[in-house]
Each structure stands twice: as structure tokens, then as C-alpha cells.
Amino acid sequence: xxxxxxxxxxxxxxxxxxxxxxxxxxxxxxxxxxxxxxxxxxxxxxxxxxxxxxxxxxxxxxxxxxxxxxxxxxxxxxxxxxxxxxxxxxxxxxxxxxxxxxxxxxxxxxxxxxxxxxxxxxxxxxxxxxxxxxxxxxxxxxxxxxxxxxxxxxxxxxxxxxxxxxxxxxxxxxxxxxxxxxxxxxxxxxxxxxxxxxxxxxxxxxxxxxxxxxxxxxxxxxxxxxxxxxxxxxxxxxxxxxxxxxxxxxxxxxxxxxxxxxxxxxxxxxxxxxxxxxxxxxxxxxxxxxxxxxxxxxxxxxxxxxxxxxxx
Amino acid sequence: xxxxxxxxxxxxxxxxxxxxxxxxxxxxxxxxxxxxxxxxxxxxxxxxxxxxxxxxxxxxxxxxxxxxxxxxxxxxxxxxxxxxxxxxxxxxxxxxxxxxxxxxxxxxxxxxxxxxxxxxxxxxxxxxxxxxxxxxxxxxxxxxxxxxxxxxxxxxxxxxxxxxxxxxxxxxxxxxxxxxxxxxxxxxxxxxxxxxxxxxxxxxxxxxxxxxxxxxxxxxxxxxxxxxxxxxxxxxxxxxxxxxxxxxxxxxxxxxxxxxxxxxxxxxxxxxxxxxxxxxxxxxxxxxxxxxxxxxxxxxxxxxxxxxxxxxxxxxxxxxxxx
Numbered sequence: 001x002x003x004x005x006x007x008x009x010x011x012x013x014x015x016x017x018x019x020x021x022x023x024x025x026x027x028x029x030x031x032x033x034x035x036x037x038x039x040x041x042x043x044x045x046x047x048x049x050x051x052x053x054x055x056x057x058x059x060x061x062x063x064x065x066x067x068x069x070x071x072x073x074x075x076x077x078x079x080x081x082x083x084x085x086x087x088x089x090x091x092x093x094x095x096x097x098x099x100x101x102x103x104x105x106x107x108x109x110x111x112x113x114x115x116x117x118x119x120x121x122x123x124x125x126x127x128x129x130x131x132x133x134x135x136x137x138x139x140x141x142x143x144x145x146x147x148x149x150x151x152x153x154x155x156x157x158x159x160x161x162x163x164x165x166x167x168x169x170x171x172x173x174x175x176x177x178x179x180x181x182x183x184x185x186x187x188x189x190x191x192x193x194x195x196x197x198x199x200x201x202x203x204x205x206x207x208x209x210x211x212x213x214x215x216x217x218x219x220x221x222x223x224x225x226x227x228x229x230x231x232x233x234x235x236x237x238x239x240x241x242x243x244x245x246x247x248x249x250x251x252x253x254x255x256x257x258x259x260x261x262x263x264x265x266x267x268x269x270x271x272x273x274x275x276x277x278x279x280x281x282x283x284x285x286x287x288x289x290x291x292x293x294x295x296x297x298x299x300x301x302x303x304x305x306x307x308x309x310x311x312x
Numbered sequence: 313x314x315x316x317x318x319x320x321x322x323x324x325x326x327x328x329x330x331x332x333x334x335x336x337x338x339x340x341x342x343x344x345x346x347x348x349x350x351x352x353x354x355x356x357x358x359x360x361x362x363x364x365x366x367x368x369x370x371x372x373x374x375x376x377x378x379x380x381x382x383x384x385x386x387x388x389x390x391x392x393x394x395x396x397x398x399x400x401x402x403x404x405x406x407x408x409x410x411x412x413x414x415x416x417x418x419x420x421x422x423x424x425x426x427x428x429x430x431x432x433x434x435x436x437x438x439x440x441x442x443x444x445x446x447x448x449x450x451x452x453x454x455x456x457x458x459x460x461x462x463x464x465x466x467x468x469x470x471x472x473x474x475x476x477x478x479x480x481x482x483x484x485x486x487x488x489x490x491x492x493x494x495x496x497x498x499x500x501x502x503x504x505x506x507x508x509x510x511x512x513x514x515x516x517x518x519x520x521x522x523x524x525x526x527x528x529x530x531x532x533x534x535x536x537x538x539x540x541x542x543x544x545x546x547x548x549x550x551x552x553x554x555x556x557x558x559x560x561x562x563x564x565x566x567x568x569x570x571x572x573x574x575x576x577x578x579x580x581x582x583x584x585x586x587x588x589x590x591x592x593x594x595x596x597x598x599x600x601x602x603x604x605x606x607x608x609x610x611x612x613x614x615x616x617x618x619x620x621x622x623x624x625x626x627x628x629x630x631x632x633x634x635x
Binding site: 045048049050051052065066068069070071072073075077079080082083084085086087088089092093095096097099100101102103104107140144145 | 338430
């Protein structure tokens with residue numbers, strides 16, 4: 001359980017994070033979304049105590065991160081896969097981290113095996129590809145078998161295979177009951193992974209809701225209809241208050257009306273339909289709309305927090 | 313607050329239950345792994361040995377050879393100092409580089425974020441780094457100092473004025489050059505003796521083994537303090553090149569500039585500079601000791617105060633600043 005309360009962090013004149021409050025629960029993957037520069041990394045640095053907040057508190061399992069007995073057993077965090085000494089071998093990199101938390105040496109070999117780096121364990125990490133560096137960083141987070149995991153943009157620059165691997169790993173970690181908190185500036189990355197979303201823009205909270213809620217509330221749902229009698233249909237639907245448009249491929253796009261209503265009206269008017277589909281605006285668009293407006297309108301909270309308080 | 317039980321299907325083994333908290337011991341083990349697992353440590357240590365022992369051997373060998381041309385140079389000769397000069401003058405810079413990099417390389421690579429995530433208690437991390445660096449430097453410096461001393465003395469053994477850790481050595485105070493048919497010429501300068509002339513020594517000074525031992529160990533202590541000083545600078549500026557530049561300025565450039573000051577200020581200031589100690593600890597021939605400086609231990613104390621102040625200032629900022 002990670003709790004952020006009223007977190008504010010300024011760098012000089014720039015306010016990177018502005019009164020941020022949210023909680024992250026165990027057993028699911030929580031996506032941390034926001035455009036580049038929204039304050040995601042700063043928030044994560046404050047959680048880990050790398051940066052000191054100007055205001056507010058951050059607790060991990062109810063304590064300051066620096067007060068955790070064995071931090072690596074509580075939290076595995078990967079902020080920057082390249083934040084390693086390139087002259088050190090993968091094995092020694094993990095060993096020096098394991099030693100700080102009195103973790104047994106055998107863990108090093110185990111996590112290297114788990115992430116698929118056992119064969120290059122003795123190689124200096126300078127020569128690693130970004131994908132291999134990410135795997136090394138993830139190996140480090142797993143050393144202490146932590147209850148919580150935090151990843152900052154973990155799939156940046158990875159090939160499709162690597163992306164899939166990380167997604168499955170995050171899901172598996174959450175399925176084991178761990179807290180998984182992962183940031184991204186791309187909604188598409190979260191779509192198939194996250195159970196819960198925290199969206200920020202310009203350092204402020206925009207949304208804190210389940211993925212399902214986010215999808216449901218995404219504005220711009222429309223109904224796509226293909227019919228040989230388009231003119232009749234448009235006349236009938238606009239009479240009922242729908243907004244219609246013709247797509248490039250000749251299909252009718254209907255807004256402001258459910259698919260059921262469109263079907264019923266067509267039936268009543270004896271209009272033959274060849275296709276009737278509910279279309280969601282892409283989540284990417286919904287997300288961008290949300291964060292763009294946060295910049296313009298100074299971030300109210302359009303989506304109320306729906307975090308259901310369990311355990312923790 | 314209850315904690316959520318996690319079931320582990322990803323990792324093959326279960327960790328032993330944790331008691332206590334991550335502390336200094338683990339941090340020291342970690343810092344030792346860090347320092348021994350990068351090549352730069354070995355390169356710089358090799359450079360230290362080559363410079364201190366190799367250049368030291370060249371200097372002492374050359375000196376011994378020059379005595380056969382002009383034995384007059386044996387007067388007031390400090391065999392201990394000449395064997396250690398490469399170590400405490402040039403070797404100290406190499407040690408300063410190792411020491412500064414022990415902390416600045418964490419910033420240049422970004423490793424510091426990983427290190428402080430694993431052990432967020434920064435005082436512990438800083439102390440562990442300082443302890444590992446200081447111990448390693450002390451051991452290496454002592455070995456280097458003794459080896460440089462013994463190699464140097466072996467190369468000068470034919471001169472009769474080489475130093476010893478085991479018995480007293482008598483060194484003449486003055487030398488006059490006497491040539492047939494002429495009166496005494498006074499001390500000879502740089503060149504060889506003119507044909508037929510010979511050196512006549514007068515007075516003597518006895519160098520005790522304890523003085524020699526103090527010089528050999530004192531130089532190692534001095535270089536170790538330089539390491540602590542450079543480490544503190546590294547923690548303050550967090551940048552390798554800047555830290556090394558500042559360390560060189562403190563150890564080399566300021567002392568040179570300081571020589572331009574009027575004499576009556578100069579000596580008062582010099583005592584308080586961090587490098588002054590090496591001009592005292594390395595001297596075993598008493599009459600040539602600088603009368604304006606304190607003796608070895610107080611002067612090493614000055615260097616130690618500089619090192620402690622910079623270590624403390626670096627530690628304060630290490631804890632206080634965002635990583």
C-alpha cells in the first residue's frame with residue numbers, strides 16, 4: 001500500500017507536483033498516466049525518498065520509505081534502467097544491491113535466471129541493449145521478493161517481445177497479491193495491463209478510477225451503422241435528436257444515441273441494416289483529451305476517486 | 313496495519329524471515345563489492361604502484377649514480393624522503409582520483425538512485441563509502457610506502473647514506489671540496505667533482521630508525537587523509553572532473569601561489585594548508601626540516617582537520633540534497 005497525501009514538489013520556480021493525493025492498493029496493477037513532464041517520475045522519486053517533498057507526505061505501508069527495515073523486501077523500484085555503473089557486471093551489480101539488505105547471495109543467480117540474463121551475468125552492463133538493461137533493472141527489483149513494485153516507463157524502447165514479457169510479469173506480480181505501480185505516457189500501454197488508473201497532468205490529479213470506469217466514462221461513444229437506405233435512416237435518427245455523420249466508407253456514424261435505440265428506430269421505419277456497432281473512442285484519445293483539458297482548465301477532478309478501501 | 317500476504321510463484325526460493333534492519337554492515341559489504349568490481353579501481357591502483365615505486369626507483373637510482381660523480385652531495389642527504397617523494401607528491405593525486413570517483417561515479421552513472429533506493433538511509437551509505445575507501449587507501453598506501461622505501465634504499469645501498477628501519481645511519485652535515493694546490497672550495501654545486509679534487513665531510517647527524525619509520529608510515533597516513541579530503545570534495549560537487557580539479561588546486565596550485573606571498577605572511581598561512589604535512593612527515597634529516605612548520609603530528613593534524621571538515625560538509629549535503 002502506497003499512500004501519497006498532498007504531495008508538492010518544486011524545482012526552483014517550477015512546480016513539478018502540486019498537491020497530489022492518491023493511494024495504491026495491493027493485488028492489482030495501477031497505471032500512472034500523464035503526458036511527459038506531468039510529474040510521474042518526480043512523484044516516484046518522492047515515494048522512494050530520493051527527492052524531498054516541499055509539502056505533503058508519502059508513506060509505504062504506513063511508514064516513510066527510509067524507515068523501512070529492509071527496503072528491498074518491501075519495495076522493488078525501477079526508475080531508470082540505465083542508472084547502473086556500466087563497468088560492473090550484471091552479477092556484481094545485483095550482488096552489491098543484495099548485500100545492502102542482507103539478502104542471500106543465491107538470490108542474485110535466481111533473479112538473473114528469472115529475467116533471462118543468466119548467460120550474461122559476468123558481462124559488464126555497459127554493453128547491454130536497452131531491453132537487457134530493463135531486464136537487469138527488473139531483476140534488481142525482485143531481489144528482495146518485495147510486496148510492492150514500482151516501474152517508471154518500463155517498456156520505453158523495448159521490442160514487442162520485451163513489452164509482452166513485462167506486461168505479463170506485471171500481471172503475474174499483481175496476481176500474487178503484490179502492489180504494482182507502473183507509469184507510462186501512453187494509454188495504449190496501460191489498456192491491456194492496468195486494473196486501476198491514476199492520471200495526472202501538470203502535477204495535479206486528473207483521474208483516480210478503475211480501468212473499467214475509465215472506459216465507460218470515456219466520452220465520444222458512437223454507433224456505426226451501415227445501411228443501403230442511409231438517407232432514410234439519417235432523417236429518422238435526427239428527428240429523434242441524434243447527431244449523424246457519414247464516414248469515408250459510407251457508414252453512418254451516430255452520436256447521442258445507443259445502439260439499441262438506433263436498431264429500434266430502424267426496425268420501426270423498416271430500414272434494412274447491414275451493420276450496427278457500438279464504437280468507443282480510443283482510450284488514447286480519451287486520455288489525451290483529459291490531460292489536454294487539465295492544462296487549459298486547471299484540473300478539477302472530473303472523475304471522483306473510486307478507490308474502494310480494502311486491507312492495506 | 314495488516315500487510316497483504318503474497319504468494320510466490322515467480323521465484324524458486326523463499327527468503328529467510330527478516331529480523332532487524334538493513335544497516336552499516338550490509339552497506340560496507342556492498343561498497344566493497346562496488347569498489348572491487350570495476351576496472352578503474354585496478355587501473356588506478358596499478359598507476360599508483362607504477363608511479364610511486366617506478367618513478368621512486370628512477371629517482372633513487374639516479375641519485376645513487378650521481379654520488380659516484382660527486383660524493384659531496386651526500387652531505388645533508390635525506391635518503392628516506394627521496395625514496396618517498398614520488399609517492400607523496402604524485403601518488404597522492406592518483407589516490408585523490410580514486411577517492412573522488414568512489415562517490416562521483418555514482419552520480420555520473422546514475423547508480424546513486426539505485427543505491428539510495430536499496431538503502432535509503434543516506435548516512436549509512438555515506439559512512440560505508442567513507443569507511444571502505446579509507447580502509448582500502450590506508451592499506452594500499454602503507455604497502456606502497458614501504459615498498460617504495462625498500463626499493464629506493466636498495467638502489468642507494470652503495471652510497472653508504474641509505475636509510476634503514478633497523479639501525480641508525482650517520483649522515484654528514486656539510487661537505488667541502490678540496491683540490492690539490494688550492495684552498496677549500498666550499499660546497500660544490502651541481503656538476504661532478506673537478507679531477508683530482510675530493511670531498512671532505514664535516515659534522516654529522518644520526519638518523520634513528522624510529523624517525524624513518526615515522527616518515528614511511530606518516531606519508532601513508534598523509535596520502536590516506538588526502539583520499540578522505542578528495543572524497544569529501546567529490547560528495548560536495550558530485551562531478552568527477554570538478555572534484556579532481558578542486559583537489560589538485562588544494563594540493564598543488566594553492567601551495568604554489570602561496571609562495572608568492574611576502575615571507576612573513578607566507579609561513580603563517582602555509583602551516584594551515586592541507587599539503588604542508590608532506591613537507592614535514594617525509595623529512596628524516598632533522599637540520600633540513602622547515603623551521604616555519606610544525607612537527608609531523610600537528611601538521612598531519614591540520615591535514616586531518618581539512619579532511620574531516622570536507623567529509624562532514626560532503627556528508628551533510630549528501631543527506632540534505634535531492635539525489
